[in-house]
Amino acid sequence: MLGLTVPTDPRWAPLAADHLDDVLIDHAHCELKAAANALSLVGRAPDDMPLVRALSALAEEEIVHFRQVLVVLEARGLTLGAPSKDEYAVLLRRAATQLPSRHDEALVWADRLLVGALIEARSAERFQLLARELEQRAGSTADTSSASSTLPAFYNELFACEARHYRTYVDLAELAVARRAATRDPRALVKDRLAELARLEGHVVSESSATIRPAIHG
DSSP states (O other), X not given: OTTOSSOOOTTHXXXXXXXXXXXXXXXXXXXXXXXXXXHXXXXXXXXXXXXXXXXXXXXXXXXXXHHHXXXXXXXXXXXXXXXXXXXXXXXXXXXXXXXXXXXXXXXXXXXXXHHHHHHHHHHHHHHHHHHHHHHHHTTSTTOOOHHHHTHXXXXXXXXXXXXXXXXHHHHHHHHHHHHHOTTSOHHHHHHHHHHHHHHHHHHHHHHHGGGOOSSTTO
């Protein structure tokens, strides 16, 4: 799904649904981090206007999602709290730096954007899994609150958005490579690089399966 090589452990969705408040708080912080990441990339390429426009629009949408999650938090009597460290994202970015790209600007940019693509892909997968789990529980005696009954549709909608963000990042990687490596085939380069990064992402997910947490990337 969306270039991912390893599926989420099947234990994650039930755990996430059992600790929904924790997941929602973590989700809000994930949206903030996603917006910050897109804007940080804007700051790295201020003269690349197509990239600036696309990434700033993506950041704006992430903030909209953040505000939507805040509404859910408040409806459940929750506050945002301090963010926890996203070990998944840290390990993925660290793994990406081990690939041969240090002196190749095109590859550096491809990696930055494709790591973003894979994070969006994993979020999309998790949102879909959580939506399905919540749908299965809807109407049961375990959870009949109105605040929870709208969440399956909410997460299905966000699944579609994150999947679109994945595609946006891949397309931007091709654009960035085309502008920085005119003699190479951008699509082929990005395809190969995405496959390698997806392999690393799968390794990160597999390694973390021993300590599943109620978090979007847990």
